[in-house]
Amino acid sequence: MKQALAIPAAVGLIVLAFAAASTTPQDAQIEAPFVTFGTVGHQIFSEHLTAEVHSVTLAHVVELDDWVGTTSGIWLVVDASVGATTDSAYLQAGVTVGDTRYPASSRPDHSINGRAVDTGFSITGSFLFELPSDILDRPGATSAAFQIRSGLDPRLDSVIELRLDLTTLELRDRVTVDPSRDDQ
Amino acid sequence: MPANAGVRSRVRAWLPVIVVVGVAAIAGVVAIPLGGWDTVQLQSAVIPEQPVGEPYVGHRLSTSIDDAYLTDASPDGHSEADPGQTFLVVEATMEAVRTEPEFPLGDTDFYAFTIPGVLELGTPIPILDYSTVLKRDGTFGPSLIPGVPDTVVFVFTVPVTAFAGGDVVHIGVTDASPEKANLFSGTRWVKPHVAVEVSITVRDER
Numbered sequence: 001m002k003q004a005l006a007i008p009a010a011v012g013l014i015v016l017a018f019a020a021a022s023t024t025p026q027d028a029q030i031e032a033p034f035v036t037f038g039t040v041g042h043q044i045f046s047e048h049l050t051a052e053v054h055s056v057t058l059a060h061v062v063e064l065d066d067w068v069g070t071t072s073g074i075w076l077v078v079d080a081s082v083g084a085t086t087d088s089a090y091l092q093a094g095v096t097v098g099d100t101r102y103p104a105s106s107r108p109d110h111s112i113n114g115r116a117v118d119t120g121f122s123i124t125g126s127f128l129f130e131l132p133s134d135i136l137d138r139p140g141a142t143s144a145a146f147q148i149r150s151g152l153d154p155r156l157d158s159v160i161e162l163r164l165d166l167t168t169l170e171l172r173d174r175v176t177v178d179p180s181r182d183d184q
Numbered sequence: 185m186p187a188n189a190g191v192r193s194r195v196r197a198w199l200p201v202i203v204v205v206g207v208a209a210i211a212g213v214v215a216i217p218l219g220g221w222d223t224v225q226l227q228s229a230v231i232p233e234q235p236v237g238e239p240y241v242g243h244r245l246s247t248s249i250d251d252a253y254l255t256d257a258s259p260d261g262h263s264e265a266d267p268g269q270t271f272l273v274v275e276a277t278m279e280a281v282r283t284e285p286e287f288p289l290g291d292t293d294f295y296a297f298t299i300p301g302v303l304e305l306g307t308p309i310p311i312l313d314y315s316t317v318l319k320r321d322g323t324f325g326p327s328l329i330p331g332v333p334d335t336v337v338f339v340f341t342v343p344v345t346a347f348a349g350g351d352v353v354h355i356g357v358t359d360a361s362p363e364k365a366n367l368f369s370g371t372r373w374v375k376p377h378v379a380v381e382v383s384i385t386v387r388d389e390r
Contacts, residue, residue, distance in 0.1 A: 027369055070320055072332055073332040100330050100331070101285070101330075102330065107321065130329045130332050131332070132329075132330070132331030133332075
């Protein structure tokens with residue numbers, strides 16, 4: 001009787017081991033940020049930030065002060081106001097389309113990305129993203145994830161996220177944006 | 185046991201060694217008039233030639249070496265060469281082919297390309313001895329955005345005697361195999377190596 005049970009028991013334990021291994025959360029899941037979702041035109045609150053995205057546009061060329069941004073791709077321009085609630089924040093934004101991550105561009109000097117915001121204050125400006133020229137044809141273009149966070153490392157941090165359908169956005173030849181500025 | 189049988193059994197026991205030594209001796213004798221075995225180039229060690237301006241698509245980057253020239257005024261618009269030194273400028277059109285942004289030059293173990301005597305895999309280059317700028321607007325230290333090709337200008341400080349106009353420089357474009365890293369999140373690159381070689385004539389812009 002014991003021998004008859006030995007093989008099924010061994011097989012069962014192996015199956016259980018595989019099941020445990022395959023369902024163990026990976027680092028990306030264990031350290032995933034806490035996401036607060038929102039939409040364009042509405043104030044969004046996370047643990048560390050408040051944000052309101054005013055408009056989203058696509059463009060071939062962006063002008064900011066005397067900087068003229070050309071690209072072999074296209075620009076995604078996100079105008080927003082962002083405030084810090086509990087700690088000073090170092091604003092970082094990114095867009096994920098499919099499984100590809102695009103950080104906000106550091107090419108212009110006066111975009112809102114990388115700006116420091118003191119606790120209780122907010123700033124208004126534009127996040128600029130260089131995206132591939134064929135981005136509208138890529139999987140995920142109808143549900144791009146735009147995220148704002150308060151530091152370089154998003155792990156276990158709170159982030160603000162808006163889902164954007166890039167295929168519905170207006171594609172303009174040239175867009176002029178204002179330098180980031182402190183709100184009154 | 186007869187004496188002959190004993191000899192035969194001893195020879196049979198040593199037969200593999202005799203065969204190996206015999207083949208090695210014949211190979212050695214044949215190699216002498218051909219210059220010896222150290223002159224033989226393994227086909228696996230032959231690095232394919234890549235034309236100037238033609239992209240090589242690796243696992244991390246697509247890279248085409250477009251131009252190389254010497255100048256005493258750095259393209260970053262701020263630096264001038266110290267006495268005894270000059271700038272070797274390499275222009276390359278590059279694209280990040282994975283799902284994350286990449287720095288154009290990469291790191292010590294996996295530079296995007298090599299230049300004999302200037303930039304070698306595994307040999308760190310002092311941070312003050314090079315710079316990278318985006319050709320289209322002079323952005324210093326740019327990142328390569330996935331799917332967005334751009335021309336990057338690499339500026340290396342070199343001794344003034346290292347290169348001359350008209351020299352042919354063999355720039356090695358590298359590649360490696362991506363694997364999921366265990367000790368950190370992200371990708372670790374296995375076996376970085378020169379995948380293709382671009383022979384480019386250095387222009388003198390001084």
